[in-house]
Amino acid sequence: MTIEIRPITAAEANEYLRVLPYVNGFPQEEPEPSAWYAGSAAWPPQVPPTAAQVEEYAADLQADWIRPQAAFVDGKIAGASAIVSVQVTVPGGQQGALGGVTSTAVLPTYRRRGLLRKIMSAMLDDCRERGEFLAGLSASEATIYGRYGFSPATFQHRWEVRRTDVAFRSEFTDPGALELVDGAVAGEAWPVLHERVRAERVGEISPLPGKWEGLAAGGLPADGSGPAHHLLHRDASGAVDGAAIFRLPWSPDPAQTGVLQVEAFEALTSDAYRALWGLLLDFDLTKRVVAARRPVDEPLRWMLTNPRALKLTRTRDNLWLRVLDVRRALEARTYAATDSLVLDVSDDLYGAGRWRLDAAPDGATCTAVDEEPDISLTVNELASLYLGGVRASELLYAGRVLERTPGAVSRLDAVLRPDRAPHNAVGF
Numbered sequence: 001m002t003i004e005i006r007p008i009t010a011a012e013a014n015e016y017l018r019v020l021p022y023v024n025g026f027p028q029e030e031p032e033p034s035a036w037y038a039g040s041a042a043w044p045p046q047v048p049p050t051a052a053q054v055e056e057y058a059a060d061l062q063a064d065w066i067r068p069q070a071a072f073v074d075g076k077i078a079g080a081s082a083i084v085s086v087q088v089t090v091p092g093g094q095q096g097a098l099g100g101v102t103s104t105a106v107l108p109t110y111r112r113r114g115l116l117r118k119i120m121s122a123m124l125d126d127c128r129e130r131g132e133f134l135a136g137l138s139a140s141e142a143t144i145y146g147r148y149g150f151s152p153a154t155f156q157h158r159w160e161v162r163r164t165d166v167a168f169r170s171e172f173t174d175p176g177a178l179e180l181v182d183g184a185v186a187g188e189a190w191p192v193l194h195e196r197v198r199a200e201r202v203g204e205i206s207p208l209p210g211k212w213e214g215l216a217a218g219g220l221p222a223d224g225s226g227p228a229h230h231l232l233h234r235d236a237s238g239a240v241d242g243a244a245i246f247r248l249p250w251s252p253d254p255a256q257t258g259v260l261q262v263e264a265f266e267a268l269t270s271d272a273y274r275a276l277w278g279l280l281l282d283f284d285l286t287k288r289v290v291a292a293r294r295p296v297d298e299p300l301r302w303m304l305t306n307p308r309a310l311k312l313t314r315t316r317d318n319l320w321l322r323v324l325d326v327r328r329a330l331e332a333r334t335y336a337a338t339d340s341l342v343l344d345v346s347d348d349l350y351g352a353g354r355w356r357l358d359a360a361p362d363g364a365t366c367t368a369v370d371e372e373p374d375i376s377l378t379v380n381e382l383a384s385l386y387l388g389g390v391r392a393s394e395l396l397y398a399g400r401v402l403e404r405t406p407g408a409v410s411r412l413d414a415v416l417r418p419d420r421a422p423h424n425a426v427g428f
């Protein structure tokens with residue numbers, strides 16, 4: 001058996017599409033209503049793929065934003081994955097170069113023979129060579145990617161609320177206005193709004209080409225959940241500062257009717273946030289509101305007289321990170337406090353390093369040193385800590401970081417403390 005790991009050519013698109021349908025179970029594992037899949041008209045590929053899908057993937061294989069790699073066993077594709085080049089917002093607002101791992105699958109007949117390990121190693125080497133100091137992914141299963149140095153860095157909630165349980169703590173007079181628009185108008189508004197949102201929201205990702213096309217075409221997945229409704233909020237000057245996409249799915253089961261499903265929601269201001277939820281949570285003829293892919297620091301409960309009315313129905317990891325260049329990653333972000341700590345970071349793939357982090361609110365320097373460390377950790381824990389979504393003290397109690405200087409973990413938490421929980425709504 002000969003194994004070759006190499007990029008896929010456009011001429012091999014048809015064969016590549018035999019592997020991709022095996023990325024199943026995700027996101028179908030637990031359907032996450034999300035208009036964000038709207039851009040992926042050709043996903044998942046049919047078996048056998050249509051001529052249009054083969055053409056579309058052949059074009060993707062030649063695009064510069066995606067770098068598929070395959071394991072060829074005796075000359076045939078037995079497994080594949082791809083890296084997409086995106087930017088992630090890091091604390092301080094800088095854009096971090098991130099290689100996003102996506103569309104990973106090995107044919108069922110070739111699993112557990114080390115093909116993914118070989119593909120992953122080639123892809124991470126490629127990211128490092130290109131200067132991507134982070135890699136990231138959404139994991140189909142939480143047991144797969146830790147061995148390659150990935151670890152959860154952002155988390156998301158799904159919640160629901162019964163309309164009869166909703167009462168707002170205070171009256172709100174909107175200085176702006178809400179408007180229902182069609183997909184074409186929403187398709188123009190979302191890219192602009194999202195650029196502004198992601199400039200502020202740590203963890204948010206730059207959208208892939210074509211991400212918004214499904215909105216503009218009104219072509220959302222035909223999953224029976226009904227047409228998408230697009231809501232915009234404009235401030236007093238008329239600029240869009242918030243938007244939501246929701247559906248009112250119909251079901252023959254009376255228990256399932258009257259659900260308003262929020263698939264996308266972004267607000268740049270408190271006014272937009274309050275106005276949009278004000279309408280969505282008091283929508284005639286609905287019984288419940290369900291919202292998915294929401295940040296863990298959702299302010300909404302603080303607007304309600306009964307904060308318990310908002311029931312979390314799912315919490316899970318979202319963006320997993322892999323730090324590929326410790327110095328560049330730590331120097332790319334800013335910090336909540338000024339301090340200096342020596343971190344001993346072990347990394348099975350790329351070797352250990354000892355780093356002095358001189359952190360400050362306006363940036364940092366990170367220097368390779370040969371001093372006694374204040375904290376020892378692996379590159380996995382560093383990935384979870386990096387955006388500020390996980391505290392070092394939590395990992396200390398879990399036995400995942402070692403405090404060598406008393407008080408060092410609290411000091412690390414103080415410098416990494418985020419303004420808001422990192423979150424990303426738009427995936428890749």
Ligand SMILES: CC(=O)SCCNC(=O)CCNC(=O)[C@H](O)C(C)(C)COP(=O)(O)OP(=O)(O)OC[C@H]1O[C@@H](n2cnc3c(N)ncnc32)[C@H](O)[C@@H]1OP(=O)(O)O
Pocket residue numbers: 022023024026079101102103104105106107110111112113114115116117118137138139140141143144147
């Ligand atoms: C970012 C994304 O694309 S998420 C989508 C991921 N894809 C899927 O879930 C589709 C279904 N699964 C698959 O196609 C395959 O099982 C893959 C791609 C997850 C793994 O491919 P394989 O070639 O079988 O993995 P490989 O043999 O290299 O395994 C490497 C290691 O991971 C372990 N491993 C692989 N898959 C799994 C799994 N699903 N659960 C737990 N451990 C796993 C192996 O036991 C092995 O462990 P070791 O390092 O201790 O020896």
